[in-house]
Amino acid sequence: MKKKYFFLWFLFSFCTFTFSQSKFVIQNKKNADKIKFKLINNLILIPVEINGVELSFILDTGVSKPIVFNILNVSETLKINNTEKIFLRGLGEGEPVEALRSRNNIIKIGDAINVSLDLYAVYNSKLNFAPRLGMPVHGIIGYDFFKDFIVEINYSGKYIKIYENDKYQHIDCKNCETLSLDFFNKKPYIQADVTVDAEKIPVKLLIDSGGSDALWLFKDKALGLTVGEKSFEDFLGHGLNGSVYGQRSKMEAFSIKSFKLPNANVAFPDSTSISFAKNHKDRNGSLAGNILKRFNIIIDYKRATIQLKKSKYFNEPFSYNKSGIELEHNGIRLVQEEKNIVPDIRSQRSNKDHTTPGGRLVFSREYRYSIKPAFVIVELRKDSPAEKVGLRINDVILRVNSKDASDYTLQEVTQFFYEKAGKTIRLKIDRDGEMLNFQFKLESVLE
Structure with a gap:
């Protein structure tokens, strides 16, 4: 065939x-x-x-x-x-x-x-x-x-x-911005601006609700699209043909008409991972979920327009993973839990014991086993706080800050790594059957 x-x-x-x-x-x-x-x-x-x-x-x-x-x-x-x-x-x-x-x-x-x-x-x-x-x-x-x-x-x-x-009845919106869409290979593009070294640079971006980052830019020295002085190499995501890596940084501002987002996250993917993404020669990058969620959107492919209005996430600060750890829900683990404590009155044998009339009170503990998700380290940034203290890929996280990891969702565990710099993270992990404890502080690389 x-x-x-x-x-x-x-x-x-x-x-x-x-x-x-x-x-x-x-x-x-x-x-x-x-x-x-x-x-x-x-x-x-x-x-x-x-x-x-x-x-x-x-x-x-x-x-x-x-x-x-x-x-x-x-x-x-x-x-x-x-x-x-x-x-x-x-x-x-x-x-x-x-x-x-x-x-x-x-x-x-x-x-x-x-x-x-x-x-x-x-x-x-x-x-x-x-x-x-x-x-x-x-x-x-x-x-x-x-x-x-x-x-x-x-x-x-x-x-x-x-x-x-x-x-559909179109309604005028005073607090909205309406922009034209440009299509290439059935994909919608939008015009926006990024501010680098106090200079506003127009960019053409794919609207990508299937990406979880804020903004991806393709490096272009001629346009001034270069990585800032403060940046770090990082895992950017998992694509159809494997992992994608690149550099993370911050930019002075990202703007769509009157809407302005200062200190926005930006990533510059390695060129080897995005060769097919650059087939559209006028394209400068992608506008993804961490910016899109800051708007409520009405998108009209037939009329080639998109309307944006601030959502409740608009003023949410841009954060990033300050631990260096990327987690994955990888299988399950068996967890022993205390079910209940059953009181049992037994016959009195000694007056020296603390007793109840006619007997002494004994507590019998019962346990049950339940299946919980296993959160595994699958990416570890070089020279990150987590790597420096000795954490490794394939370590299974059992506890986070003295609480069982199984009490959280994967997103909730990951969110600990996005908190403010200086925050102490304590992890108990399972490494091939050996239980180990680690502690590190989140570090801010970009500020």
């Missing part, structure tokens, strides 16, 4: 394909629907039903065709029709990933349904983004959904509203 290569680049995002005429329609009388979502690591997770199977997808403005992965246990139920083998190329330095194109799938999102949609199924067990988010993720969807509706993304309320194009 002749191999077909479809090149894809994404950090939970970005792909380019040919397009069919299949369409989503809203099956209710209101011609609109509201869908709740989970906001995890600045990513939008929505429920998606494929051929009757309920799954969880990332809603990504930079994706053209649905990609399904992490489906080894449900592939038969999904009724994937393996009609054509392709290869996907994405972020990271690994080899292309084999996928199977499946035609005429029924996909339902809320009351919106498409009865004839192509999707791309990846059966590689190593391609599993769920551990990084701490919850099941089965795929990504974008352009096919956005092109058929006017979509309101309300980050403050964690819901999406979709409207049929001819039924």
Whole structure:
């Protein structure tokens, strides 16, 4: 069979394909629907039903065709029709990933349904983004959904509203900014400005709701897009073809018309990981979830416009991981828990004991075992506070600041590493069966 290569680049995002005429329609009388979502690591997770199977997808403005992965246990139920083998190329330095194109799938999102949609199924067990988010993720969807509706993304309320194009009534908004969208390979781009050394530089950015960072910029000395004096090498994310690394820094400000975000986070990915991302020669980078969530958005692909209004996250300070630790939810561990203490009155044998009339009171402890998530160190920044004290990749975190790690979600554990510089972090870890204790202070590299 002749191999077909479809090149894809994404950090939970970005792909380019040919397009069919299949369409989503809203099956209710209101011609609109509201869908709740989970906001995890600045990513939008929505429920998606494929051929009757309920799954969880990332809603990504930079994706053209649905990609399904992490489906080894449900592939038969999904009724994937393996009609054509392709290869996907994405972020990271690994080899292309084999996928199977499946035609005429029924996909339902809320009351919106498409009865004839192509999707791309990846059966590689190593391609599993769920551990990084701490919850099941089965795929990504974008352009096919956005092109058929006017979509309101309300980050403050964690819901999406979709409207049929001819039924939506546009309302003037005094505190909003409306911008034009430019499309390249079915991906939306926006014009913005970054301030470097007191100079405002115009940039063209992909709108990437499938990226959890704030802003990615491609280095360009001619434009003045260079890494600041204070920066560090870091893990930036996990792409389709492997991990992506680069330099993290801060910039004086990021601006979209009248909206200005000072001291914004910025990352400069290594060129080897983003070669396919630079096919659009006018592109300067990506605008991702940590900035997008600071707005409530109405995006209209048909009219090529986007409307922005401040969300409750607008003034949230930009922070970053000051520990050097990247965690993953990797399997489970068995935890012994005290169930209860049962009082037992036994016959009195000695008056020297503290006794009750006719007997002495003895407490019997009962225990139970429960299954808890295992949080494992999968990336460790060189010369970071965590590395300096001796922590290693594959260490399993058991306790954080004297509290069992299993009492937290993955996001809650990670959040400890984003607190203010000088904060003491105490970890108890399991290293190949040996229990060890570590303590370090968070360090601010960029301030």
